[in-house]
Amino acid sequence: LAAGDTMILKPSEESPGCAVILAEILDAAGVPAGVFNLVNGDGVGVGSALSAHPDVDMVSFTGSTRAGIAIAQAAAATVKRVHQELG
Incomplete structure (x- = not known):
């Protein structure tokens, strides 16, 4: 900001x-x-849409490894930066 x-x-x-x-x-x-x-909203609906949206340039996520994998896969299609704190 x-x-x-x-x-x-x-x-x-x-x-x-x-x-x-x-x-x-x-x-x-x-x-x-x-x-x-x-x-x-929930991660499956809202989180997935944000991770895959072409107008979102970067995703920063803190949470489970399972969700982190899903976010990285959704973000890969638009080649956006992803920062994760997993565990």
Whole structure:
């Protein structure tokens, strides 16, 4: 965000509360609309769509190895950068 890039945050469907609070804080701080975007949903539906979308340039993921493999495979078709913290 500090460098001028936009971001989409898709939190875990099991614990989205902190991400909602972060979105509220950024909105109250005056971050322009569309710079920070919060998308809630499950990994299979929403996460897969984000990983494969041609307008998404990079995916950063923290979670299971199983999900990390699926994200890397979905991102490969558009040759996007993928950063993962798995385990």
